[in-house]
Amino acid sequence: MIKKTVANIQEACEGVSSSMTFMFGGFGLSGIPENAIGYLSSLDISDLTCISNNAGVDDFGLGLLLQRKQIKKMISSYVGENAEFERQMLSGELDVELIPQGTLAERCRAAQAGFPAFYTPAGYGTEVAIGKEARDFDGKMHILESAFNADFGFIKAWKGDEVGNLIFKGTARNFNPNMCGAAKITVVEVEELLPAGSLDPNQIHIPGIFVQRIFQGEKFEKRIEQRTTRPRS
Amino acid sequence: MIGLDKNGIAKRIAKEVKDRYYVNLGIGIPTLVANYVRNDISVEFQSENGVLGMGPFPFEGEEDADIINAGKQTITTLDGASFFDSALSFSMIRGKHVDLTILGAMEVSQNGDIANWKIPGKMVKGMGGAMDLVASAENIIVAMMHTNRAGESKLLSKCSLPITGVQCVKKVVTNLAVLDVTQNGFTLVERAPGVSVDQIRQSTAGELHIPAHVPEMQLD
Secondary structure (H helix, E strand, C coil), X not given: XXXXXXXXXXXXXXXXXXXXXXXXXXXXXXXXXXXXXXXXXXXCCCCEEEECXXXXXXXXXXXXXXXXXXXXXXXXXXXXXXXXXXXXXXXXXXXXXXXXXXXXXXXXXXXXXXXXXXXXXXCCXXXXXXXXXXXXXXXXXXXXXXXXXXXXXXXXXXXXXXXXXXXXXXXXXCCHHHHCCCEEEEEEEEEEEECCCCCCHHHCCECHHHCCEEEECCCCCCCCCECCCECCC | CCCCCHHHHHHHHHCCCCCCEEEEECCCHHHHXXXXXXXXXXXXXXXXXXXXXXXXXXXXXXXXCCCECCCCEECCEEEEEEECCHHHHHHHHHCCCCCEEEECCCEEECCCCEECCEECCCEECCCCCHHHHHHHCCCEEEECCCECCCCCECEECCCCCCCCECCCCCEEECCCEEEXXXXXXXXXXXXXXXXXXXXXXXXXXXXXXXXXXXXXXXCC
């Protein structure tokens, strides 16, 4: 049994420094590693490159790192929810690389799976394809996209055990499993950290081999971005 | 405004949703389509953030931050639903397992190019999953208003905004008309109730082929 548990967030983030590349799981505010983000925003590190589908909102999620101007470059697919982000981008303070969402997921998965690159039809003929190799497969054009190369991956899972096996919940799963093992060090925060043997091996979404550090998050606010309901009649 | 409202557009597009279809709905008007699909057919809605078998919005007090759609709205799931990661979600899309994609657009050109992710210098929200969807889906319907807020046509000979995908749109449903994208440019298929062929011609900047008979849309 190879244990991955660390005592706290400080230990989980040991080794982070300025100019590194970080991956963050989450879609919108759902399934984001909010404990890690909160802690990173309290550190004196900057010039970060952040890979995340979205950029949080002004006062939550990656918006916290943006507010403190810790991010030099964002690699995302959709950033429409964050006014500070838009301001920094349009003023040129923030470098932004927008890429198709499926390409973002696959660049994570490729890094996890040991593929240096892959061809995808997404983005062919658009700005996204500029400077990339294009190739015809069976009469359809594709572009070559490369695997990410990141220093730390910050992941949020629902349940995990001390060897790093993970189970995700609902659509909070999103990019989290694809980012496990895709960076040099994968740091996972869970709502519930259990002893080895507590989770059914049949139900594990991500085996512990992809995880270096796991800890129980102190607090999960789980903010809802668009609260939509229907009447009870 | 003449012609249909957003719900009217959604109602007309719902008629294109067939039995046993897996359907991906974009943000905006496309989301409304789910409200008008016939209840005697079996359809499953896919959301690219990782759910198949999406249901209606939850009752108040039952919202779950861990169950949302691609528009970040709280949702519910139906019997038979499944959750999955983002890479698998785009395997469904890129691998052509999704039968129909309905999305919004800022512009569509007469050869089927679509622009919906960026207005240089003004608005940059990103493409989200749209580039993956339009590059792979074989059945793409665009839901949009026929003209923009300034009254200019959104159906053009060539897109003026940065494009999302090339030669991919097959059908466009607007507040004024249903149009197919063909080798002759836009072909007028149906008129919205109370809208004349002339009004559609005046609002369409791209090449428009008008058959001898253009029926009015049947919405019910």
